[in-house]
Amino acid sequence: MLYSPSPLHIPDGFLSLAISLIFWAITLVILSTAVKRTETLDEKQVPLMGVMAAFIFAAQMINFPVAGGTSGHLLGGALAAIMLGPWAGMLVMTAVVAVQGLLFQDGGLLVMGANIFNMGLLTAAIGFGFYKAAEGRQRKLKLFAAGLGAWLSVMAGALFTALQLWLSGTARLDIVLPAMLGVHAVIGIGEVLITVAAIAFIFKTRPDLLEESESSAQNGRGWIVVGALLSLGVVLLSPFASADPDGLERVATDLGFLEQGANAPYKLLSDYALPFFRDSAFSTIAAGLIGILVIAALVIFLARRRSIRHTSHN
Amino acid sequence: MPITHEKRNTPLPENLAEDQPVIAINNLDFAYPDGHAALYEISLDIKKGEKVALVGPNGAGKSTLMLHLNGILKGAGELRVGGFPLNKQNLPVIRALVGLVFQNPDDQLFSPTVFEDVAFGPLHMGFSEDEVIARVEEALAQVDMSGFEKRLSHHLSTGQKKRIAIATVLSMHPQVLVLDEPSAGLDPRARRGLIQLLNTLPITMLVSTHDLRMASELFPRMVIMDEGRIVADGLTSTLLRDESLLEKHGLEKP
Amino acid sequence: MHDSLFDRFREGESFLHRLAPTVKVVITVLFILSDALLPDGHWLGFGISWLTILLLNLAAQLGWSYTLKRSFIAFPFALAAITAIFALPGETLAVWDFGPWHLIATDAGLLRFLSIVVRSWLSVQVAILLVTTTQFPDLIHALEHLRLPRMLVTVIAFLYRYIFVLSDEVLRLLRARQARSAIPPHQRGGGSILWRARIAGNMVGQLFLRSYERSDRIYNAMLARGYQGHLRTLNRHGIHTRDWLLMTFAIFLLILLQLFAHLG
Known part of the structure; x- marks a missing residue:
């Protein structure tokens, strides 16, 4: 089979409405920034991103036998971000995930926000962040950074998928988390090997392409921080959650995500009230989310103001 | 609820003066950014209604020259299309006058459907919706592909793709059709059909090709290029008889 | 295919x-x-x-x-989702012990x-x-009607058009790999995992370069037909x-x- 669905494509029905909508909101905020950022780039960017999206899609078909009938293949988020820059990489991955969901039902529609976040946005941010951290260093170090970023990007995707499933009341955390992380620790190795070999190949044949994308993201230092923070989250959260799932479970129950025995999707709209503001736990989460969104919007706004002022000074 | 686009009309000279060459190139030189020189002292006039074959070995500079006719590459020297000197200001007009069709139809047809591809040119020239639709119909009829509007590009055969590729520029009503290797990769029947199509299109043509039999059938005039220079320019029938010239530039008598 | x-x-x-x-x-x-x-x-x-x-x-x-x-x-x-069976409190249906996991299947869990x-x-x-x-191109138009950013819709349209072209290229690459890796029957062939991964990586790299160059040619074809950095579409639905x-x-x-x- 050339086209093999990855265990990261969540179908509809597996996430609660609340989780689906929250991740749609987060994804849309990040994507609208990505669209604004890429619109100001070179006009050649449009066909480039389009063909690159088809490239990622096709590259996911290239597999190599690992052992026992399983095969390694590519998710591609880190690779796309390293080749094209973080924002363009995110858009390219979004297009890939969207077409896989829309055309092939590989991943649902209502849950597509979560799928885009897990497989497109997280992977691009982490992959690019690590690669950027090795900017100006030797090629070996760059390849190492790209490989580490690729592995962590897959692990982050797996971690978030597990958390979303658990928060939706679809899976038990103490089982789904080690299972997801375990499987993807291995899948991630395939990701690392292909990503590193592909970048090494391009270093050998067309180094100018990689240098070009580096210079086009001069002010991308922030991505190192983003990538590092996200990975830190993965690294810290995974063992904690695996070792003490009850602890995390308690947190989520206190926040109101996990209503044991209750019917999350039903509860959400059953009272003919605005779902988020009825229950105190939900309103806490809503407030937290709105806070995050406001801060994110502020940061983006300030960053844009700064860059506008920057260009007008020149 | 159609999504409309801004109206913008480029003033186009519908009819050029008869004696004015459609394409006038004087002393054109070009080197790629990596320093590799591709064109030397190219001078070439093509008059209205002429059908010219451009032949020569791979790497002779044929495709590079064709990219100049549309201002995609810019070398040193003088280049006029329809009397307009090539500069940034005239670029939209020149691109409408020169219908450039690339060799690989999979690069030329970049939209999901045939309609969108044939409409791309007129849309970007700023025509109204009705005009765009009319032009698409007309262009498809010219290449004998009426009714293919809704077809998906990837469902077409190579021969059909080549025809649609020609329609994508005919819809812009160009003064001259510039084709890069139109018969490459076609089976004999599709090649025959293409030759008939090119024969019926009443438009000035510059066509690069390795297919000397097609050249002798369709194009009265022939230009031979080798190593970035024009080495011969004359009647196809005369040049094709000069075996030593053909052999010298890697060509084979049909 | x-x-x-x-x-x-x-x-x-x-x-x-x-x-x-x-x-x-x-x-x-x-x-x-x-x-x-x-x-x-x-x-x-x-x-x-x-x-x-x-x-x-x-x-x-x-x-x-x-x-x-x-x-x-x-x-x-x-x-x-199978673990949902064991995630909810309710009437116990069955109990299993799997290593560290104590699994209680409940009716509520099964229902979930x-x-x-x-x-x-x-x-x-x-x-x-x-x-x-x-038709997928009509779906792309629908996305445009639903006010998805033009940029994203365009990337999706290109993706759809070139899936077919690039997957053909992948098939050719895969076939070429197959043709060159003759494995005697009943023998493990194909070298170490690292070596196999490098071959796959090289293929991905090669595919990237071809795609990159193709995007250049497409850009030229767009320029030749009047593209000036601003895409126009005619959406007749x-x-x-x-x-x-x-x-x-x-x-x-x-x-x-x-x-x-x-x-x-």
Whole structure:
């Protein structure tokens, strides 16, 4: 089979409405920034991103036998971000995930926000962040950074998928988390090997392409921080959650995500009230989310103001 | 609820003066950014209604020259299309006058459907919706592909793709059709059909090709290029008889 | 091979085929939303939804089981939901001990698990119905109507056009790899994992370069036809009164189903 669905494509029905909508909101905020950022780039960017999206899609078909009938293949988020820059990489991955969901039902529609976040946005941010951290260093170090970023990007995707499933009341955390992380620790190795070999190949044949994308993201230092923070989250959260799932479970129950025995999707709209503001736990989460969104919007706004002022000074 | 686009009309000279060459190139030189020189002292006039074959070995500079006719590459020297000197200001007009069709139809047809591809040119020239639709119909009829509007590009055969590729520029009503290797990769029947199509299109043509039999059938005039220079320019029938010239530039008598 | 793998559209003349793509997308999403809102274990509601899908299958002249047969893609994922059986408190059905895990299957858990599987199975079917009765380029137009950013829609359109071209290139690369790796029978061939991965990586790198160069040529072809950095499209899919009526009717039915499920 050339086209093999990855265990990261969540179908509809597996996430609660609340989780689906929250991740749609987060994804849309990040994507609208990505669209604004890429619109100001070179006009050649449009066909480039389009063909690159088809490239990622096709590259996911290239597999190599690992052992026992399983095969390694590519998710591609880190690779796309390293080749094209973080924002363009995110858009390219979004297009890939969207077409896989829309055309092939590989991943649902209502849950597509979560799928885009897990497989497109997280992977691009982490992959690019690590690669950027090795900017100006030797090629070996760059390849190492790209490989580490690729592995962590897959692990982050797996971690978030597990958390979303658990928060939706679809899976038990103490089982789904080690299972997801375990499987993807291995899948991630395939990701690392292909990503590193592909970048090494391009270093050998067309180094100018990689240098070009580096210079086009001069002010991308922030991505190192983003990538590092996200990975830190993965690294810290995974063992904690695996070792003490009850602890995390308690947190989520206190926040109101996990209503044991209750019917999350039903509860959400059953009272003919605005779902988020009825229950105190939900309103806490809503407030937290709105806070995050406001801060994110502020940061983006300030960053844009700064860059506008920057260009007008020149 | 159609999504409309801004109206913008480029003033186009519908009819050029008869004696004015459609394409006038004087002393054109070009080197790629990596320093590799591709064109030397190219001078070439093509008059209205002429059908010219451009032949020569791979790497002779044929495709590079064709990219100049549309201002995609810019070398040193003088280049006029329809009397307009090539500069940034005239670029939209020149691109409408020169219908450039690339060799690989999979690069030329970049939209999901045939309609969108044939409409791309007129849309970007700023025509109204009705005009765009009319032009698409007309262009498809010219290449004998009426009714293919809704077809998906990837469902077409190579021969059909080549025809649609020609329609994508005919819809812009160009003064001259510039084709890069139109018969490459076609089976004999599709090649025959293409030759008939090119024969019926009443438009000035510059066509690069390795297919000397097609050249002798369709194009009265022939230009031979080798190593970035024009080495011969004359009647196809005369040049094709000069075996030593053909052999010298890697060509084979049909 | 594309025809079976990448083309999901089936030619037809039904009212579903003729319905405006935008309306179809909206109804599909609302249907999936309605699925998500049905309470766990509301089998009657699920049944009505499935019956609707069966009827739509017939209406689209696909035969009653068309979407059913193609709906098993999400089933492997059901593995992830199996643990729901052990996640909820309720009447104990069975107890297992697996290493560190103490698993108590409850009736509530089982109900949740089955409901999740049914929801996903219904959602997949309605999504299949959408792509079976709508050409993908029309779906792309629908996304544009729904105000998705032009940039993203364009990337999706290019992706769709070039999946076919690039997957052919991948097939050629894979065949070339196969042709050169002769493995004697009953022997493990193909070198170490690292070596195999490097071959795959080289193929990905090569594919990247070819794609990059292709995007250059496409850019030239766009320039040659008047592209100046601002894309224009002509989107001829109007939404007619009939489409509005049908959408209103569908929404009315979905609301009715929800009222019935939650009040009845």
